[in-house]
Amino acid sequence: xxxxxxxxxxxxxxxxxxxxxxxxxxxxxxxxxxxxxxxxxxxxxxxxxxxxxxxxxxxxxxxxxxxxxxxxxxxxxxxxxxxxxxxxxxxxxxxxxxxxxxxxxxxxxxxxxxxxxx
Numbered sequence: 803x804x805x806x807x808x809x810x811x812x813x814x815x816x817x818x819x820x821x822x823x824x825x826x827x828x829x830x831x832x833x834x835x836x837x838x839x840x841x842x843x844x845x846x847x848x849x850x851x852x853x854x855x856x857x858x859x860x861x862x863x864x865x866x867x868x869x870x871x872x873x874x875x876x877x878x879x880x881x882x883x884x885x886x887x888x889x890x891x892x893x894x895x896x897x898x899x900x901x902x903x904x905x906x907x908x909x910x911x912x913x914x915x916x917x918x919x920x
Contacts, residue, residue, distance in 0.1 A: 813848050815906075822835040825918070827917065831852040832849050832850070841912075842911060842913070843910070843911045844909070845908070845911070846908055847905070849870070849907070851901050853900060857896050859894050861913035863891040863910070863912070864891075865908060865909040866887070866889075867883050868885065869885050871903045872900060874897065877895050877896060
C-alpha cells in the first residue's frame, strides 16, 4: 500500500478519484473529492490529524475507514475507528470526530448535495 500511496501523491486515491470535483470544506487540513449521485453523494476524504470536528448533524451518513485512526462519537457513544471499520450515522443524530492520525475515509451521504464543489 505504501508504494501505491507514494505513486498516488501520498493518498490511496488514484487520479480517477482526484480528478473528481473537490469539495469546498471549511476545515484546514481536510480534502475531499465528490462522486455525485442522483439521490446520494459519496466523498473520498483525506484528513490530516486536525483534532476535533465539533458536534453536528445532517442527513444519514455511512462511511468506511481506508486508513488511519479516528475517534467518532455518535449519539454520545465514542469508539475508535481504524482501517476496515465502518459506521452508520442516522439522519439528524448528533456526532463529532477526532482525527488522531492522517485518515482516509469514504463517506456516503443520503443527500445529493451535502457538499458543494469548489
